[in-house]
Amino acid sequence: MSESVKRDTRIRGAGAARLVFVRVASSLMQAVMLVLLARNTDLVDFGLYSVSIAVGSILIGILGFGLTTRVLRIQADIDREQLLPSFMACTFLSAVICVGSIILFGLAQPGAFDVWSPAAALYVAAEMISTFTQSSLFGEQRLRRAELSIVLKRLIPLVPVAGAAIYAPHLMFQAVTVGSAALILTCLFLFGKRKWAGWNFKNVLGGSRHFWTASLWNMAQQLDQVAVNFWIGPSAAGGYAAAFRIASPVHLITGTITSLMVPRISAEQDRGRRNATSRTFIRIGFAYAVTLVLLSPVIAWVSPILLGDAFSAFSWLFGTLIINSAISVMNQIFSGLLFAEGAAKAVARSTGISTSLSMIAIFISAYSGSLVGVALGAMGGQLLFFAQLFLLWRSNAKKPIV
Incomplete structure (x- = not known):
């Protein structure tokens, strides 16, 4: 290996390590903010605040047009100098609509209008704008500023x-x-x-359909929190939302694994070596998933201690959603492998099937007043998704590389 290649490898390795460190720090700050909010607010208010954020996340999926994903490949667009301002202007306009919609949602809730509503509205707008800004910086290869945006997104x-x-x-x-x-x-x-002058909405719609569809399916999963609040109540929604947020940071490691896996698998042109490498990453993901399952009783015990006595009744839910996230780890691994194989359409179809059936089970359970049923419905969707992805991967592993 030449000295220049060795130097480039060291630089990429250092950059990847720094990015992982930045993401870990960002996740820790997010967790601290969650704990502080949960311990110092009323459970009902925290539940309504969390549900408002879930509503905002759905609106982001509808109004975001998948731009946070599309902008990552902005360098490939010849007319990027016209596209980027259009994307940003659309993001700001969508954020304003989200703010107004969440305020209306707050006004529609029983009782007096409270401060959690504008807090949730501004939080969602900030999430939408900061996520797009971060993606645009990565897309333009302004990596140091992008890493700074990751930290500031949680620190500020x-x-x-x-x-x-x-x-x-x-x-x-x-x-x-x-x-x-x-x-x-x-x-x-x-x-x-x-x-900013001369931005064009056609720039936003052109080429965004597939990104938008993927974003809509992902955001549709946030409807579980809305269903819990509507049929079971804001207290249950607060416990469910807290458990959901406690489980979210576990995907940091999964994201790191897939970011290393997909380019490596895509570049391998020998079917035997590609399958062997795929199995190595599957074993890594499986080991991580098993570790999460084994840690779930500990997390179920510790989480109410950190968040406060009001969450003690939901200790079982914290453990259940960690197990749910463990299944999701394997789903992200197999999805990444299939993306590397060029089977994105099949992954999208499987996502649609599993999400639709899962949401039906969740809505029926929430309507029946069963929070246990909601959690099992979410887990059932993950298991169905896993079964589909595993069969798809087995099938693709036998095909010649195109």
Whole structure:
């Protein structure tokens, strides 16, 4: 191996290690903010706040047009100087619509309008804008600024929330509102100077259909929290949302595995070696999934201690959703392998089938007042998705590489 290749490999390795460190730090800050909010707010208010964010996530899927994914390949577009401002302008307009929609959702809830509604609205807008800004920076290969955006995305909202937790716990939701507004302004700075004049909505619609469809299926899974709030109540929704958020950071390692796996599998042109490499990554993912399952009783015990006594009744749910995430780990591994094989359409079809059937089971369970049924419905969807992906991978592993 030449010295230049060795140097490039070291640089890529250092960049990957730094990115993993940044993501870990960001996830830890997100977890701290969740704990502070849960411990210093009423369970019902926390549930309504969390459900409002879930509603906002669905709206992001509808109004985001899949731009956070599409912008990652902005360098491949010849007319990117016209596309990027159009994408950003559309994102800001969609964020404004999300804010108004979540405020209306808050007004529709029984009782007096409360501060959790504008807090959730600004939080969703900040998430939408900051995620797009981060993706656009990665797409333009402005990596250092992109890594900075990952840290700031969690640090800026955390600072006022931590301050409120120490000095004024009754102002937690106001602190979220202030932090989210500050994050939006920071994103404008990170995005940099652009020629905003002349942006065209046709630039947004052109070529976004497949990205949009994938985004819609992913965001549709957020309907479980809405169903729990509507039929079982905001207290149950608060417990379910907290368990869901506690389980989310486990996918950090899965994302790191797939980011290493997909390029390597795609580049391998020998079927025997490709299958052998695939099995190695499957074993790594399986070991991680088993570890999560073994840790689920510990997480079920520790989570209510961290979040507060109000969540003690949901300890079983924390463990259940960790097991659900363990199954999801394998689904992400097999999805990545199939993407590397060029079977994206089959993955999308399987996602649609499993998500649709899972949501039917979740809605029936929520209507019946069974939170256990909701959790099992979510897990059943993951198991169905796993079965489909495994059979698809077995089939593709026997085909010649095209």
